[in-house]
Amino acid sequence: MHIMEGFLPWQWCIVWWLIAIPCLALGVWQLKKIIHADREALPLLGVTGGFIFILSSLKLPSVTGSCSHPTGTGLSAICFGPWITSVICAIVLLFQSLFLAHGGLSVLGANIVSMGIVGPVIGYAVYRLLKNTSVNIYLTVFLATALADMFTYATTSLELALAYPAEVGGFGTSFILFMGIFAVTQVPLAIVEGIVLALVFKYIIALKPDILIRLKIFSEAQITTARGDA
Amino acid sequence: MMVKTYLLEILTAVAILAFIAIFLYTSSTMEGAEFAGSDNVGSGLIAELSGKDPESFAPLIPQWEPPSGEIESCLFALQAAIGGIFVGGVFGYWLGQRKSMSDAKVNR
Numbered sequence A: 001m002h003i004m005e006g007f008l009p010w011q012w013c014i015v016w017w018l019i020a021i022p023c024l025a026l027g028v029w030q031l032k033k034i035i036h037a038d039r040e041a042l043p044l045l046g047v048t049g050g051f052i053f054i055l056s057s058l059k060l061p062s063v064t065g066s067c068s069h070p071t072g073t074g075l076s077a078i079c080f081g082p083w084i085t086s087v088i089c090a091i092v093l094l095f096q097s098l099f100l101a102h103g104g105l106s107v108l109g110a111n112i113v114s115m116g117i118v119g120p121v122i123g124y125a126v127y128r129l130l131k132n133t134s135v136n137i138y139l140t141v142f143l144a145t146a147l148a149d150m151f152t153y154a155t156t157s158l159e160l161a162l163a164y165p166a167e168v169g170g171f172g173t174s175f176i177l178f179m180g181i182f183a184v185t186q187v188p189l190a191i192v193e194g195i196v197l198a199l200v201f202k203y204i205i206a207l208k209p210d211i212l213i214r215l216k217i218f219s220e221a222q223i224t225t226a227r228g229d230a
Numbered sequence B: 001m002m003v004k005t006y007l008l009e010i011l012t013a014v015a016i017l018a019f020i021a022i023f024l025y026t027s028s029t030m031e032g033a034e035f036a037g038s039d040n041v042g043s044g045l046i047a048e049l050s051g052k053d054p055e056s057f058a059p060l061i062p063q064w065e066p067p068s069g070e071i072e073s074c075l076f077a078l079q080a081a082i083g084g085i086f087v088g089g090v091f092g093y094w095l096g097q098r099k100s101m102s103d104a105k106v107n108r
Helices: A010-037 A041-055 A073-080 A082-099 A108-131 A137-163 A170-207 A209-214 A220-229 B007-029 B038-050 B069-107
Strands: A066-068
Touching: A010 A041, A010 A082, A010 A108, A010 A137, A041 A073, A041 A082, A041 A170, A041 A209, A041 B069, A066 A170, A066 B038, A073 A082, A073 A108, A073 A137, A073 A170, A082 A108, A082 B069, A108 A137, A137 A170, A137 A220, A137 B038, A170 A209, A170 A220, A170 B007, A170 B038, A170 B069, A209 A220
Parallel strands: none
Antiparallel strands: none
């Protein structure tokens, strides 16, 4: 999902930076608050953040004959909301633009918006929508993480289509072309990511159910049911 | 009962195996599949849409590039390792915490 350095006109770089900065500021503020409020939340942050580091470094082959990587952001979005997730993503993306030439400093804002903001916001929205329904916890985690992944790539396509509308057909045509590259490649990866992170969530529930209850991520009754049936 | 207990583990294994099978199938049947990064494929489309030479896109902010694929994969492995340390460390911490809690209960 990285837009490469130099491939986005500077006007668009500024637009995406302006969207990214307030979200990051909010994330840093929330992060400070949660660290002061509950030290036991830190290990959970380590696990969810750790998976963003791991999954976003795995470039996997896909059906389109090209490679792409999962994002891992959904789990963190479920546990800590989208803005704290933005901060962790910003750290990963900064590492990748400084040392790996994946993305770059001028396009970092755009890449934070796709992977660190839109993806987690969608994941969090899916989780909130399904949280108080009878939908199984693991299905909720699967849908939230897989859709966070998919929408990250849809956002990259959107960002590029806005900057490079096709001569014939304009924005719409460009968007479909970019979706053909980014989103289609991503479908199998997003499905596998969703299943793997649902399994990870099962282990978090098995080891540390009380932190999930205390942070009100799921209710005690839901956690008890989940421990019983999977 | 076994199937129900380990349903997610089984699903994960099936998904990963299916993923590998699809990869082996596409990589052997698809003509011209290079398995390059979708970032690069996307950049190619940008060049096509804007009618410019892909080489003419210069970084807006000067950028260090890993001199070779080996160094790049080294740094990617480093990134994954950092994440792995966090995940493994915390799971171990939680496991120890749970164990010391149940020990305390037994001793009482």
